[in-house]
Amino acid sequence: MVLPWLEQMALHYNITNVYQAFEDIEDFETCLHILLREDKNYKAYNLLYFVVPGANNQIEINNYFYSFEEVAELFEGKLQDKIVHFxxxxxxDIDEEDAQYFLDITGALGLSGYGFKAPVLSTALDGFYFNLCQTYHDPVALVENxxxxxxxxxKALDFRFYY
Known part of the structure; x- marks a missing residue:
């Protein structure tokens, strides 16, 4: 369901994307390594988009939960000038302290997502948001727009942005 939507994003908004599915944390780490070390266009990407299940500030990969801190440590220092969007x-649903920890550890410009799960995927807002990310590099201007x-x-999806 995500791949056709990403293809539409590429066609309609000229948004370059790299799609990668993973089965476990090792696959996740391998995908990250390939993206960070081997993708020559990585520096041009300004947003990383994750479509993963989870709850209580833990992402779920193959029925195992990883804390938000563990995810931050996987990306330690590797997300300079990037926005991470879930x-x-x-x-x-994190507090300011946890968000700041993630930003400090990863070097990310921003962290965004939604305060609660919804029965419909957030793609309607995500697409518009991704398009704005290409125009606005200042987090405040981005969110204001x-x-x-x-x-x-x-408001309906409880959009959140930490920077």
């Missing part, structure tokens, strides 16, 4: 399959243009959808 689809609403994972509730990004997103809320100005899609306020009702942002």
């Amino acid at each position: 689809a609403n399959t994972f509730a990004l 997103l809320f100005e243009q899609k306020y009702t959808l942002c």
Whole structure:
């Protein structure tokens, strides 16, 4: 379901994307290594999008839960000037301290997602958001424009952005 949507994003918004599914944490780490070390376009990517299940600030991979801190440590220092965005399959319900820890450890520019899971995927807002990410590199301007243009959808999905 995600791959056809990403293809549409590439066609309609000229958004380059790399799709990778993984079965376990080892596959996840391997995919990250390939992305970070072998993808010559990695520096041009300004957003990493994760469609993973999870709850209680833990992502779920193959019925095993990994804490948000563990995820941050996997990316330690490797996300300079990137935004990490989670689809609403994972509730990004963290406090400011945990968000700041993630940003400090990874070097990410921002962390975004939704405060709760919803029965419908967040792709409607995600696509618009990704398009804005290509235009606005300042996190404040990005979020202000997103809320100005899609306020009702942002509130309905409980959009969150930490920077």
